[in-house]
Amino acid sequence: MIVFRYLSREVLVTLSAVSAVLLVIIMSGRFIKYLAQAASGALDPGVLFMIMGFRLPGFLQLILPLGLFLGILLAYGRLYLESEMTVLAATGMSQQRLLAITLGPATLVALLVAWLSFSLAPQGASQFAVLINKQDALTEFDTLVPGRFQALRDGTRITYTQELSEDRTQLGGVFISERRMSDDKSEERGITVLVAEKGRQEVRPDGSRFLVLENGYRYDGNPGEANYRAIQYDTYGAMLPKPEISAEVTERDAIPSSELFGNDTPRYQAELHWRISLPILVFIVTLMAVPLARVNPRQGRYLKLLPAILLYMAYLTILIAVRGALEKGKLPMALGMWWVHALFLAIGVGLMYWEPLRLKLAGRRTAGEVAHG
Numbered sequence: 001m002i003v004f005r006y007l008s009r010e011v012l013v014t015l016s017a018v019s020a021v022l023l024v025i026i027m028s029g030r031f032i033k034y035l036a037q038a039a040s041g042a043l044d045p046g047v048l049f050m051i052m053g054f055r056l057p058g059f060l061q062l063i064l065p066l067g068l069f070l071g072i073l074l075a076y077g078r079l080y081l082e083s084e085m086t087v088l089a090a091t092g093m094s095q096q097r098l099l100a101i102t103l104g105p106a107t108l109v110a111l112l113v114a115w116l117s118f119s120l121a122p123q124g125a126s127q128f129a130v131l132i133n134k135q136d137a138l139t140e141f142d143t144l145v146p147g148r149f150q151a152l153r154d155g156t157r158i159t160y161t162q163e164l165s166e167d168r169t170q171l172g173g174v175f176i177s178e179r180r181m182s183d184d185k186s187e188e189r190g191i192t193v194l195v196a197e198k199g200r201q202e203v204r205p206d207g208s209r210f211l212v213l214e215n216g217y218r219y220d221g222n223p224g225e226a227n228y229r230a231i232q233y234d235t236y237g238a239m240l241p242k243p244e245i246s247a248e249v250t251e252r253d254a255i256p257s258s259e260l261f262g263n264d265t266p267r268y269q270a271e272l273h274w275r276i277s278l279p280i281l282v283f284i285v286t287l288m289a290v291p292l293a294r295v296n297p298r299q300g301r302y303l304k305l306l307p308a309i310l311l312y313m314a315y316l317t318i319l320i321a322v323r324g325a326l327e328k329g330k331l332p333m334a335l336g337m338w339w340v341h342a343l344f345l346a347i348g349v350g351l352m353y354w355e356p357l358r359l360k361l362a363g364r365r366t367a368g369e370v371a372h373g
Contacts, residue, residue: 003088007098008105010075011068015109018074019060019067026059027052047131054128057120058253061113061278062316068109069285069312072102073305076293085294095352099290103283110282117275118257126254144171161199171199174213176238193219194238202237210237266333270326273336277319280341285312287348315344 031052038045076098079085085093144150146164151157162173176194196216201209213236221228252271260272292308318340325331 003093004101004104007075007101010079011071011102011105012108014075015064015067015071015105018070019063022063022067023059026063027056030055050131051128054124054131057116057124061116061121064109064113064116065278065282065285066312068106068282069289069308070305072286072289073293073308076290077295077305080293080295095291095294099287099352102286102290106282106286110279113282114279117278122254122256126256129251129254144168169200171211172197174199174211174216176211190220190222194236196236210239212237266329267327269333269336270323273326274319274323277337277341281315281319284341284344284348285315287345288312288351291348291351291354311347315340 031048034043034048034051037043038048043051076085079088088098144159144161144164146161149158149160156179158175158177160175161171164171174194174196178192178194180189180192194213194216196213198215199211199213202212204210214234216233216236218231218233218236219228220231252267255268255271257272257275260268260275263269288311289308292304292311295304319337322331322337322340326333326336
């Protein structure tokens with residue numbers, strides 16, 4: 001029991017550290033992307049942390065299996081390096097018993113991944129989609145920040161307002177610059193610049209929105225050329241484009257797990273296989289990690305780390321590819337993803353018994369050489 005607690009603590013502590021680092025790296029990249037969208041006016045800055053919270057379960061369901069895999073490799077690698085595993089082996093600790101002990105913390109991780117995969121991740125994806133839809137319904141007017149130039153339409157439209165009322169209905173000191181493009185978007189046909197003393201938003205019966213500018217000028221032409229046109233106006237209406245937001249979450253990710261069971265649609269069945277595969281993934285990578293963590297103290301603990309990571313990435317990549325093939329009907333649904341798990345289960349069993357078999361054969365060879373000598 002003491003050995004079980006010791007090894008489990010080593011694995012769980014290393015798992016927590018590795019998962020925290022991976023989570024920070026992934027979420028930092030996503031947060032920077034959303035922050036850039038907020039700076040350009042495509043997102044309301046007030047919803048950034050809500051977005052990251054909704055995305056967190058989806059990140060964790062993929063990070064935790066990798067964190068456990070690396071945690072076992074690093075924790076047991078250190079024990080092999082410091083000869084602690086040699087001492088445990090001398091007291092009767094076999095690879096099979098070590099695997100049985102490791103399956104304890106692996107079961108906790110698998111249950112957590114199952115909870116994330118079947119419950120929290122779909123709920124988070126659903127809430128994320130709702131939030132993005134609300135943001136997508138916003139217009140340039142709703143995301144304006146006074147005193148800052150904001151780019152929309154891939155940078156073809158720049159908007160600026162010097163003043164903005166608290167209820168976001170009145171603007172003062174408005175500037176809009178928009179590049180006019182050809183129909184196929186391959187050629188620029190000039191720039192239109194609008195300036196106005198003030199403006200307001202106007203909603204038409206069809207739902208389209210316009211920014212109504214008052215007391216200003218419109219300039220059409222090309223920078224650096226004298227051929228341009230200036231028009232003074234009392235009232236001018238400019239259509240407000242909707243910010244373009246990349247959702248990054250597909251509709252299938254937000255399907256409640258209860259709707260997946262009993263539904264014969266390939267898309268639903270593929271998603272069900274995927275959600276079942278993540279907890280299974282935890283147990284199989286544990287089976288592979290235990291023998292891969294065994295290192296010679298003279299070789300260092302990182303010798304097998306790169307091949308192990310490549311093996312894990314191959315496993316996950318094949319699962320993702322099979323998921324897409326099942327959705328498109330290229331693979332029979334009865335086969336599902338089970339053959340992928342069976343393949344890597346066989347690899348794990350092979351890794352588990354290969355080293356003892358190799359040592360046994362080497363021992364027989366040495367004994368034979370001594371007998372013949």
